[in-house]
Amino acid sequence: MSKPIAPPQMPDEPFWQPSTERIADSNLTRFAQLAHTRYGAPESNGDPLASWAHLWRWSIDDRAQFWDALREFTGVISEDSGGERLKEGDQMPGARWFTGMRLNFAENLLARRDDHPAIIAASELGQQPALSYQQLYQQVTRFSAGLAAAGVGVGDIVAGYLPNITGTIVAMLATTARGATWTSCSPDFGIQGVLDRFGQVRPKILIATDGYHYAGKTINCLPAIQGVVEALDCIQHVVIIPSLQQAPPIATIKHSMLLADFERDGQLEFVRQPFDAPLFVMYSSGTTGAPKCIVHSIGGTLLQHLKEHQLHVDLKPIDRIFYFTTCGWMMWNWLASALATGATLVLYDGSPLHPGPEVLWALAERADISVFGTSPKYLSSLAKSGYQPRLKHQLPALRLMLSTGSPLAAEQFDYVRDAIKPDIPLASISGGTDIISCFCLGNPWLPVYRGEIQAPGLGMAVDVWDEQGQSVSNTRGELVCTRAFPSMPIGFWNDPEHKKYRAAYFERFIGVWHHGDYAVLTSRGGFVILGRSDAVLNPGGVRIGTAEIYRQVERLDDVLEALAIGQAWLGDERVVLFVRLRPGVTLDTALIKRIKDTIRANTTPRHVPAKIIAVPDIPRTLSGKIVELAVRHVVHGRRVDNTDALANPEALEYFRDLTELTTE
Numbered sequence: 109m110s111k112p113i114a115p116p117q118m119p120d121e122p123f124w125q126p127s128t129e130r131i132a133d134s135n136l137t138r139f140a141q142l143a144h145t146r147y148g149a150p151e152s153n154g155d156p157l158a159s160w161a162h163l164w165r166w167s168i169d170d171r172a173q174f175w176d177a178l179r180e181f182t183g184v185i186s187e188d189s190g191g192e193r194l195k196e197g198d199q200m201p202g203a204r205w206f207t208g209m210r211l212n213f214a215e216n217l218l219a220r221r222d223d224h225p226a227i228i229a230a231s232e233l234g235q236q237p238a239l240s241y242q243q244l245y246q247q248v249t250r251f252s253a254g255l256a257a258a259g260v261g262v263g264d265i266v267a268g269y270l271p272n273i274t275g276t277i278v279a280m281l282a283t284t285a286r287g288a289t290w291t292s293c294s295p296d297f298g299i300q301g302v303l304d305r306f307g308q309v310r311p312k313i314l315i316a317t318d319g320y321h322y323a324g325k326t327i328n329c330l331p332a333i334q335g336v337v338e339a340l341d342c343i344q345h346v347v348i349i350p351s352l353q354q355a356p357p358i359a360t361i362k363h364s365m366l367l368a369d370f371e372r373d374g375q376l377e378f379v380r381q382p383f384d385a386p387l388f389v390m391y392s393s394g395t396t397g398a399p400k401c402i403v404h405s406i407g408g409t410l411l412q413h414l415k416e417h418q419l420h421v422d423l424k425p426i427d428r429i430f431y432f433t434t435c436g437w438m439m440w441n442w443l444a445s446a447l448a449t450g451a452t453l454v455l456y457d458g459s460p461l462h463p464g465p466e467v468l469w470a471l472a473e474r475a476d477i478s479v480f481g482t483s484p485k486y487l488s489s490l491a492k493s494g495y496q497p498r499l500k501h502q503l504p505a506l507r508l509m510l511s512t513g514s515p516l517a518a519e520q521f522d523y524v525r526d527a528i529k530p531d532i533p534l535a536s537i538s539g540g541t542d543i544i545s546c547f548c549l550g551n552p553w554l555p556v557y558r559g560e561i562q563a564p565g566l567g568m569a570v571d572v573w574d575e576q577g578q579s580v581s582n583t584r585g586e587l588v589c590t591r592a593f594p595s596m597p598i599g600f601w602n603d604p605e606h607k608k609y610r611a612a613y614f615e616r617f618i619g620v621w622h623h624g625d626y627a628v629l630t631s632r633g634g635f636v637i638l639g640r641s642d643a644v645l646n647p648g649g650v651r652i653g654t655a656e657i658y659r660q661v662e663r664l665d666d667v668l669e670a671l672a673i674g675q676a677w678l679g680d681e682r683v684v685l686f687v688r689l690r691p692g693v694t695l696d697t698a699l700i701k702r703i704k705d706t707i708r709a710n711t712t713p714r715h716v717p718a719k720i721i722a723v724p725d726i727p728r729t730l731s732g733k734i735v736e737l738a739v740r741h742v743v744h745g746r747r748v749d750n751t752d753a754l755a756n757p758e759a760l761e762y763f764r765d766l767t768e769l770t771t772e
Contacts, residue, residue, distance in 0.1 A: 122555035123521050124533045131156055134552040135418045139181045147177040156553040160563065161633065167566040168591060174567050175205065175411060175594060182414040182448075185219060186211035187380060196592070199619030201609065203592035206383040206407055213387055213406045214248065214285035215378035217447040220425075221245050225452045228428070228475050229274045232321045232458035232467075235474060239274055241450075244281075245376070247274075251282035251367075253374030258345050260288050260313060262379060265389065267311035268292035269302060269333065270435050271320045271457045275349040275367070277444055279315045284387060284406075287379030291389040294434035295320055295327070296730055299335040301752030305391045308401050309601055310342035317349045318356035323459040326352065334361045345370070383407030384598055390438055390541045393729045393753055400612065401601030404544045405594070412545040412595035413445035419566060421479060421508065421535070422552040425450035428505070431481030432460050432468065437731040438541045439481065439512065460486055465495035469503070476505040483513035485732050487520045488662055488669075492690070496527040503529055510550070512537045513732055515637045515655035518559035519663050536561045538625070538637050542613070545595045547587065547623065548635040559659070560634040568593055572629040577617050581629045584651060586641055589621040596621070626653040643736035645674045646681050650714045654736060657685065657715055660707045666693045667703070671726045672717065673740040675769060684769065685717035686739070688726050695722035721768050725759040739763050 131137060140163055143149035149166045152159040167174040172194040179186075191208025218241070220226075225238035239247075260266060266283040270276040270292060283290045291309055293302050295317065306314075314337065319328045337343055346364040350356055358364045384405045392400040417423040429446050430453075433439040446453055454475050460468050460482075472480055490497075497503070506529055511520070516536040524534045535550025538561055547570045548561040556562060564570035569591040574580045599609045616622035626638040638653025645652040654672045661670040669688040674681040687703070689695060704716050728734045730753065738748045742763045751757035 123525070123558045124531065124556040126156070126533070126552060126555070131553050134422050135424065136420075136422065136552050139177070139419055142181050143174070143177040146180070147173045149173075149177070160551065160553050164564065164566060168569045171567055171591065171593075178411060178415050178419075178567075179206075182411075182418055183219075184211065184410065184414070185216050194592075200592050200614060200621060201596055201606070203596075204384060205594045209383045209407060210380040211383065211407060211410070212285065212287070212378040212380045213410055214281040215380075216410055217281060217445065218245050218248060218285075219448070220450040224425070224450070225428075226447060227274050227277060227453045227455060229455040229457075230471050230475070231273075231456070232324070232462060235471070236274070238452075244278070247278045248281045248285060249374065249376040250371040251278050252285045252376055253372035254347070254370040255282055255286055255288070255313065256374065256377075257372050258313060258370075260286055262287040262381065262385075264288040264313070265309050265311040266290055266313045266315065267306050267309070268435060269295055269297075269306075269314060269316040269329070269336065270349070271295055271317060271351075272434055272440060272455050273317070273349070273351070273457055274455065275317070276315075276435055276440075277447075277453070277455075279347075279349075280444065285376060285378050287381050287385070289386045289389060289403075291391075292435040292440070293391075294436035294730060295329050295332070296322075296434070296755065297436060298752045299332050299339070301730075301750075302332070302336050303339055304750060304752065305399055305401070306336065307340060308398075309389050310340065312342065312344050314340075314343050314346045315349065316346065317351045318358070319352040321458060323462045328352070330356060330358065330361065333364075337362050337364075381406060386598060388441060388544065389601060390441070390544060391436075392541060393731075393733065393735070398750065399753065400608070402542060403598045403601055405598050408594035408596065409441070409544055410445065410448065412543075412593070413442060414448055415566060416442075416546055416549060417446055417449050417451075420546075420549050420551060421510070423449050423451055423479065427478045428452040428454055428476055429479040429481070430454035430456070430472065430475070430477045431510070432456060432483070432486065433481075434730065438544050441544060443481070461489065465490055465493050466497070466500060469497040469501045472497075472503055472506060473501040478505045479508045479510065480506060481510040481512075483732055484511055484516045484520055485513065485669075487511065487516075487523060491520070491523040491527070492665060492668060498528055506532065508532065508550070509534045510537055511535070512539075512546075514734075515639065515659065516559070517659040517662065519659075521556075521558040538635070540623070542597065542623070543593075543595050547589060548637075557632065557634060560630060560632070560636055562634055564633075564635070570635070572627050572635075573617065577620075582631055584626060584628055584638060584653065586616070587623045587625040587627040587635075587637070588617060589623070626651070640736070643673070643740070645672060645683050647674065647683050647714055647718075648680060652683070652715055656711055657683075657707060657717070660710045660715075661685065661687065661703055664703065664706060666690050666699060669726050669734075671734050671736060671739060673736055673743060675719075675740075675743055677718075682718040683715070684719045684721065684743070686721050686723045686726065686763070688724065689722055695720065719768060721766060723759075723762040725756055725762065727754050727756055727759040729753060730755045743769060
């Protein structure tokens with residue numbers, strides 16, 4: 109049984125406090141007024157903290173009313189033949205939402221059709237002219253007509269093997285307009301990584317590009333495309349979007365044609381389907397087994413993203429929203445949905461640090477980005493490079509920063525304030541591919557505290573439970589969601605009886621979503637994420653989240669990155685910490701002592717690693733997440749089969765047969 113230890117100390121003073129004017133002007137305030145007058149939500153009483161608590165509780169206790177109010181507030185385009193807004197099952201995951209509704213995802217994202225910029229796209233080669241909403245509609249129309257001519261419709265899968273470019277957005281919208289299902293991988297996936305994913309869902313159409321640029325290099329994608337097509341006999345058409353050259357040599361790729369030859373003239377038809385019809389197939393990381401193919405619904409994805417964008421990010425049509433992402437990460441899908449608000453997407457394809465740390469901030473300045481999304485890893489890299497964007501760039505439009513991908517350390521809040529822009533909220537958000545959205549995220553009514561996520565999402569019954577299934581606060585536990593929500597997956601692909609789906613989320617606590625994150629619910633109602641609970645450390649029976657160690661170690665300038673595992677040792681488990689050091693730095697006795705002292709002083713003696721070992725690199729997924737379980741497998745002599753899911757699979761070899769791991 110785990111022994112409880114003190115939770116991390118949380119600051120008393122807010123990092124950022126919203127003004128009265130900002131609260132009054134927020135979408136959340138307007139929504140609360142609508143929800144009160146038309147749907148019976150509690151009235152705001154002028155106290156943002158109390159008003160939020162009452163609104164969130166209502167959104168949980170009367171979820172049917174809440175999600176219906178959101179549908180009205182956000183102007184969802186749909187038709188409704190009656191039915192129930194929420195039909196509960198005996199237990200999760202049996203709920204069904206809006207059983208009489210029919211809608212189309214692309215129709216909602218393309219509701220705006222004027223000259224307002226829809227997409228601003230940039231790459232390492234420069235920035236392209238903005239694409240208006242009217243121009244986007246026209247491009248989607250031509251692409252969708254090509255899909256219609258190819259016989260694509262409801263029940264078909266269209267796969268994108270594409271970088272983060274305008275053409276990817278167009279292909280996704282054209283696919284979903286026809287009622288087909290979209291799935292995607294970024295082109296940095298190797299052939300086997302693509303086959304591990306697309307091979308399970310068997311797409312009818314493959315959309316790809318001839319190549320892309322990254323870190324100053326030109327990458328030719330045609331050989332990988334050919335390898336994928338040769339292995340998948342389900343593919344009937346391959347559409348190549350030219351990027352490296354206008355007429356790439358595609359003759360050897362079966363069923364292939366250039367985009368210009370695929371597109372057609374025609375009228376754009378939006379095929380409306382039931383709320384819970386499939387929209388996207390997403391994939392788990394697949395680093396220790398075959399990737400799970402997670403199927404998400406049209407209505408659940410749309411409503412959840414509208415809620416998060418408009419109520420939690422306070423996104424408005426005048427905003428320009430950017431997230432550094434690839435098409436193999438759910439944040440790409442999340443970003444694309446901002447079109448439903450009428451905002452402008454800012455896309456970037458390339459390295460965020462090439463030719464230097466200024467690249468994304470130059471884009472933010474040129475494109476007047478107002479919402480800037482990134483990751484803790486990127487902020488840490490910027491901080492350790494010494495780069496201060498505020499000294500180099502004018503960022504008057506920037507009003508909000510978002511961060512996800514891993515827990516955000518308290519010191520990174522300070523870096524944003526001191527080096528990027530003072531008096532700006534930094535919203536740490538946490539959720540995942542599993543729900544294509546967030547459990548916990550920002551809130552325009554509430555203060556921001558360093559190292560803490562502000563609040564649970566509206567309509568999300570998020571809690572932290574101990575091992576006995578009891579709710580706990582100010583102590584570590586498992587992140588759970590106790591009631592159904594619309595963006596729960598429809599299920600997994602090729603899992604007709606939902607056995608794999610239930611095993612993934614509902615067996616740890618029967619009938620309750622168990623997310624697999626280790627977390628603390630603070631007395632303020634915020635959350636601190638402590639890392640994946642399947643990678644939790646357990647020395648002497650004390651459960652420790654790996655993020656608790658990382659947030660201390662990575663404060664040290666000499667340490668660029670860290671990874672911790674539990675190693676089976678003498679009938680127990682000991683903590684082993686691997687560190688990637690700044691060039692020229694040696695892991696000597698003095699640095700080892702400094703690392704251990706820093707951990708001990710800011711956590712507990714149990715957190716102090718028994719071993720600290722320097723490695724030249726740390727393996728991570730293509731979306732930038734470090735892979736603790738894969739390293740643990742290697743250290744214990746177990747195979748890691750799906751290395752194509754890694755951005756740097758060769759890094760795993762650094763952890764094999766280390767002599768330091770065989771001694772006290």
